[in-house]
Amino acid sequence: MAEYKNQFQQLILDLKTNYIPSVSIDFVIFGFHDGQLKVLLLRWKGTDEWSLPGGRIRHEEDLQAAAYRSLNERTGLSEIFLQQFHTFGDVVRYINFSQQETLAKLGLPEDLASEVMGRDVSVGYYALVEFANVIPSPDFFTEECRWWDIDQIPPLLFDHNSMVTLALKTLRRQLSYQPIGYKLLPDKFTMPDLQQLYETILGQSLDRRNFQKRMLGYGILERLEERKTGGAHKAPYLYRFDKEKYQQALADETLFVG
Known part of the structure; x- marks a missing residue:
């Protein structure tokens, strides 16, 4: 626990020093495999809780460049169809679980959690990838990446179920003019x-x-x-x-x- 807390403190310092505060990026990564449309989800360390992949924007980094960089870190791909579909800025973005429940589920140190669990405005992107080409990689907070069928997605942390729903609606609407x-x-x-x-x-x-x-x-x-x-x-x-x-x-x- 002490080692995790030290790593957590280093992460917070890195976020404060190198990244734009209060703005995040979340990704709905669609893959098609065996006749099913799937979404890539990440499981948080030591839990059974899932969320979408995300990222942050470095100082002096364009938003689009940050999105492609973060996606490359999660998928190993550099050529990805990427489409911004919505900005999520509700005051309360805890849908399935309250903020207190979320903190308890994730086991984050309470004295440090507020540093990264405060209010964020999130820019939502959906991505289209060839399922077989992806090499999923978790981030600091997570330890497993898994493809989930679009109809079997579990209750997700934060407002991520709403993100998936809106991303799919957008994909269907844009199907007529995007190189899908x-x-x-x-x-x-x-x-x-x-x-x-x-x-x-x-x-x-x-x-x-x-x-x-x-x-x-x-x-x-x-x-x-x-x-x-x-x-x-x-x-x-x-x-x-x-x-x-x-x-x-x-x-x-x-x-x-x-």
Whole structure:
């Protein structure tokens, strides 16, 4: 306990010296795997309590640069689709558990906890990552990173459940004009893979023929001569995104799937 308290004191000193006070960043990191949309959560040391990954902004560091740096520290990735979606600034940001309950659950030293548990304004980002490429890493406060299915997220600390809910709503709304597919799928994929991704995010079924016709009509997919192997039925063709055309379609806001 004494060693942890000393480390905690060093962390507080570092925060006061090198980071902007009272402003934090929180991340809803989405990954798509085995037909499920997942969110990366961190478990706090010595507890069964979970929260979203977060970060702080260094002095003379741009907000966006701080977000990418913090995400790299948590995921090991440098090229990540990142979208700011909301700023959380309620006076009371303890939803599932009160501040006192939170302190008790986390076992933070009471004489020091107020130094890092005071009121923060948090900038929320959502990120889209290829599940298989992520090497999750916990931070000082946490000891485990785990992917959770979007429908099985437990009660989280602070207001982080609300963050996940709003991030998913934003993702669904922006699905029509953001380059989501090539950040959540492998480089090569089938049309059913792509449709499954959209259906999972939207939470609804899409007509197969209409979906395929619309996606091919955008001119952003390149059909390969390869077919997916190992299935019981006729092997579907593999596709990949023409990223240059996709970026142009993104700039023109010509994408729409519904």
